[in-house]
Amino acid sequence: MGATTYPFTEGGYTLYSNANCPYAQRALRAFNAANVPYTVEEIDLANKPSWYPLVNPRGKVPALRTPDGTILIESLVIAEYVADQFPESGLLPSDPVARAQLRLFIEKFGSEFTPDYYRALTAADTSDQDKFKDSLAAAIKGISAELEIQWKRESGRGGPFWAGSKWTYAEVILASFVGLLPVLNHYRGFVVPETREFAAFNRWRQAILEHPEFLRAKPDEDALIKTYKKFVPDA
Structure with a gap:
């Protein structure tokens, strides 16, 4: 029987990541640079949790669960979301x-x-x-x-x-x-x-x-x- 739920922080940002993945590090660094709190669920890419397809059916990291429950995948998408969601961070130029x-x-x-x-x-x-x-x-x-x-x-x-x-x-x-x-x-x-x-x-x-x-x-x-x-x- 497959998993029916997955771990996340209620009302907060949850990053599904892997410490050695250069793409996942993009998402971590975007949140760090924007000074936005988040929690990390570390994903063993060689032995993924049974629940992970509920987060990302492609099985890749990073993935992000936003406070309203929206799931975003792909590192560039997540990083740009952070930059646009928190423009005061100055990550992206306004010009x-x-x-x-x-x-x-x-x-x-x-x-x-x-x-x-x-x-x-x-x-x-x-x-x-x-x-x-x-x-x-x-x-x-x-x-x-x-x-x-x-x-x-x-x-x-x-x-x-x-x-x-x-x-x-x-x-x-x-x-x-x-x-x-x-x-x-x-x-x-x-x-x-x-x-x-x-x-x-x-x-x-x-x-x-x-x-x-x-x-x-x-x-x-x-x-x-x-x-x-x-x-x-x-x-």
Whole structure:
């Protein structure tokens, strides 16, 4: 017999999450940055609770139950909901052009960095690994160039974050993937070069890694490496 109910906080926000999932970390960081109270139900993705399909039939994290009982899924949807529900947090810019530029940056990161990261990690052939590592390096170079452009805009104000000195939506969405680079270094020896073309990315990355909001939801590095081992065919 299947489950008929699931755990949640009555009248509050309940996040269904997993500490090692970079997508789930987006939702956590959105709530943290907006300073909104929430409770977490940790989901073991290898052994999901029988009740979890009642929350998310797709079986993925994150998922959010709002105070009125609405269920939201998908990390970008949840993060944008938090930003819009709590505009005083300043997570998203109010200016339409600045918001469009931010979304273009997130799309660039998601379409270039993330696929090549996982391709380099999961490739079995060493020549393919090298090809995808080179492609990832090129993607990071492009991201670095976009950061340089942004920091010359009023909405960037010299960095080191997308919105200048303030941790906002760009970091909420992308920090967990920046934080995955040690996993690729461990399995594939990938290191971001310390050259001028990568300087803005390295500055941004270091600012992310040192920020309290990153550390607040930072998974254990050894646990991350262990979690991602299943994606590495030659590990």
